[in-house]
Amino acid sequence: xxxxxxxxxxIAEWTQQLPQGNLYAPMAYLMxxxxxxxxxALVLMACELFGGRAEDxxxxxxxxxxFHNFTLIHDDIMDAAPLRRGHATVHEKWDVNTAIxxxxxxxxxxxxxxxxxxxxxxxxxxxxxxxxxxxxxDMDYERRAQVTTxxxxxxxxxxxxxxxxxxxRVGAAVAGASGEGSERxxxxxxxxxxAFQLRDDLxxxxxxxxxxGKQQGGDLRAGKKTFLLIRGLxxxxxxxxxxxxxxxxxxxxxRDVRRMLAVxxxxxxxxEAEGTVQQEExxxxxxxxxxxxxxxxxxxxxxxxxxxxxxxx
Amino acid sequence: xxxxxxxxxxIAEWTQQLPQGNLYAPMAYLMxxxxxxxxxALVLMACELFGGRAEDxxxxxxxxxxFHNFTLIHDDIMDAAPLRRGHATVHEKWDVNTAIxxxxxxxxxxxxxxxxxxxxxxxxxxxxxxxxxxxxxDMDYERRAQVTTxxxxxxxxxxxxxxxxxxxRVGAAVAGASGEGSERxxxxxxxxxxAFQLRDDLxxxxxxxxxxGKQQGGDLRAGKKTFLLIRGLxxxxxxxxxxxxxxxxxxxxxRDVRRMLAVxxxxxxxxEAEGTVQQEExxxxxxxxxxxxxxxxxxxxxxxxxxxxxxxx
Numbered sequence: 001x002x003x004x005x006x007x008x009x010x011i012a013e014w015t016q017q018l019p020q021g022n023l024y025a026p027m028a029y030l031m032x033x034x035x036x037x038x039x040x041a042l043v044l045m046a047c048e049l050f051g052g053r054a055e056d057x058x059x060x061x062x063x064x065x066x067f068h069n070f071t072l073i074h075d076d077i078m079d080a081a082p083l084r085r086g087h088a089t090v091h092e093k094w095d096v097n098t099a100i101x102x103x104x105x106x107x108x109x110x111x112x113x114x115x116x117x118x119x120x121x122x123x124x125x126x127x128x129x130x131x132x133x134x135x136x137x138d139m140d141y142e143r144r145a146q147v148t149t150x151x152x153x154x155x156x157x158x159x160x161x162x163x164x165x166x167x168x169r170v171g172a173a174v175a176g177a178s179g180e181g182s183e184r185x186x187x188x189x190x191x192x193x194x195a196f197q198l199r200d201d202l203x204x205x206x207x208x209x210x211x212x213g214k215q216q217g218g219d220l221r222a223g224k225k226t227f228l229l230i231r232g233l234x235x236x237x238x239x240x241x242x243x244x245x246x247x248x249x250x251x252x253x254x255r256d257v258r259r260m261l262a263v264x265x266x267x268x269x270x271x272e273a274e275g276t277v278q279q280e281e282x283x284x285x286x287x288x289x290x291x292x293x294x295x296x297x298x299x300x301x302x303x304x305x306x307x308x309x310x311x312x313x
Numbered sequence: 314x315x316x317x318x319x320x321x322x323x324i325a326e327w328t329q330q331l332p333q334g335n336l337y338a339p340m341a342y343l344m345x346x347x348x349x350x351x352x353x354a355l356v357l358m359a360c361e362l363f364g365g366r367a368e369d370x371x372x373x374x375x376x377x378x379x380f381h382n383f384t385l386i387h388d389d390i391m392d393a394a395p396l397r398r399g400h401a402t403v404h405e406k407w408d409v410n411t412a413i414x415x416x417x418x419x420x421x422x423x424x425x426x427x428x429x430x431x432x433x434x435x436x437x438x439x440x441x442x443x444x445x446x447x448x449x450x451d452m453d454y455e456r457r458a459q460v461t462t463x464x465x466x467x468x469x470x471x472x473x474x475x476x477x478x479x480x481x482r483v484g485a486a487v488a489g490a491s492g493e494g495s496e497r498x499x500x501x502x503x504x505x506x507x508a509f510q511l512r513d514d515l516x517x518x519x520x521x522x523x524x525x526g527k528q529q530g531g532d533l534r535a536g537k538k539t540f541l542l543i544r545g546l547x548x549x550x551x552x553x554x555x556x557x558x559x560x561x562x563x564x565x566x567x568r569d570v571r572r573m574l575a576v577x578x579x580x581x582x583x584x585e586a587e588g589t590v591q592q593e594e595x596x597x598x599x600x601x602x603x604x605x606x607x608x609x610x611x612x613x614x615x616x617x618x619x620x621x622x623x624x625x626x
Contacts, residue, residue: 023449078410097391105445111424112438125425132418136336
């Protein structure tokens with residue numbers, strides 16, 4: 001069976017045995033929406049990389065996916081987001097209180113699955129806390145006038161990249177990998193996560209709406225502090241340019257997104273971001289190269305990375 | 314050192330090493346408010362009951378107190394409560410988003426402390442989930458027109474009593490207690506918790522405001538579905554009495570609380586509730602009697618139970 005088949009079967013089995021009631025229905029709903037299941041796949045692949053069997057890490061794979069979905073429920077409340085994966089968010093479909101509590105119970109459920117190996121639980125807790133720290137920084141930065149690119153990078157590392165590293169290190173721990181192996185596969189996940197998030201920012205700004213399915217420049221229109229806007233403001237300030245500031249001073253619906261995109265191109269922000277994406281991808285691939293394991297076992301991870309980066313070899 | 318001294322010192326030490334930032338400040342704030350620390354004391358006492366050292370269960374005692382405070386942060390959001398222990402609630406002092414996220418991180422912190430023994434983590438997860446189920450039932454029942462006394466009892470068992478049982482069973486597990494010992498000390502906690510919650514309902518209605526520090530009949534005025542009101546409505550219906558319904562039909566500020574209290578007395582609800590409190594206390598004491606351990610080691614638990622029930626021997 002493929003990893004995806006194993007994961008979907010385990011999720012379906014888990015969902016079926018949930019008790020009735022308003023505490024569990026949101027879990028079944030969210031876990032039932034179509035999703036890429038990248039994080040559980042990373043758990044299984046890392047387990048196999050270090051000589052374990054995918055089947056032995058299925059509980060932990062499910063636990064990581066539950067944790068990820070728990071963060072989505074609570075983040076969507078904090079962002080007052082109406083939609084997730086094209087469907088109503090939990091707090092919209094039920095209410096905020098149910099979303100808070102169901103999320104809490106989902107985190108407990110995740111821990112129940114991570115508890116077979118004490119080492120796995122410790123790795124999981126350490127990374128889960130980092131994810132919370134990242135979300136807190138994200139909220140702090142939304143309120144601040146100035147955020148540096150270094151701060152932004154530290155924030156997305158915690159908020160996004162760390163959970164990929166966590167999934168990989170959990171899979172490695174199930175297989176009994178060495179500390180060094182765990183470090184390297186964790187580094188692979190972090191660099192991959194950073195590259196993926198930056199690429200997502202780039203796609204939002206410069207991607208073809210026909211392919212992304214999103215309005216071009218939605219983040220810029222909303223004034224969201226992504227790498228592109230933060231770096232654009234840094235360079236604008238140094239060069240005495242005012243276009244981005246002018247646009248941000250207007251109400252969101254009156255912002256000239258084309259003008260903002262043109263400025264980012266002229267300042268070289270797009271090129272710089274693309275360079276950083278490539279650099280992080282390179283660092284990810286270097287990290288996995290150094291893992292002591294047969295090349296054939298690294299192939300699924302390389303392929304998933306390539307897929308995530310949107311390139312077909 | 315007494316248990317209280319040990320616990321307060323461990324909490325102070327833990328609070329001191331928290332990182333800076335908005336994620337951790339609410340934890341330090343809430344854990345720093347004066348509190349009875351009943352649950353961590355139960356952990357230490359149960360550990361000693363089964364031959365362990367209190368010092369060896371201090372992490373788990375702190376973990377239980379963190380979990381309890383996590384539930385307070387999130388419950389206070391759900392109840393839109395402005396005050397906790399006489400001070401501003403976390404979502405009032407900061408904001409709802411910070412309260413959600415800081416609570417989440419506090420649950421992770423609790424798990425970090427419960428992870429030394431896999432058996433402890435398993436007991437903790439099982440009971441944590443039950444506490445979430447209890448809070449969900451509480452919210453469900455607030456919206457329902459009719460709730461039976463059996464349903465109310467099942468709800469407070471999950472929402473309140475289960476966490477006392479959890480604290481005791483965690484302490485027992487640290488000491489390596491047998492399954493039978495764990496069962497009995499858990500039963501002691503559940504009966505104690507039920508007695509305590511019912512007694513709290515009674516105090517709110519019939520207690521002396523000079524002693525309770527609360528307005529008499531606050532729950533009745535708010536139309537809160539406690540045992541007293543639920544049982545009062547059941548008996549009123551059977552006897553064709555309408556007073557409680559009439560008062561509940563009025564806006565809260567126009568309700569005649571004295572009339573409601575008089576009806577509850579006449580229907581025998583107060584006597585019945587007091588009888589149930591005594592019955593649960595008796596069951597608690599029976600459960601601890603049956604634990605195979607020297608009588609002297611049971612004394613601290615008996616004394617704490619007596620203190621909680623507000624009687625001095």
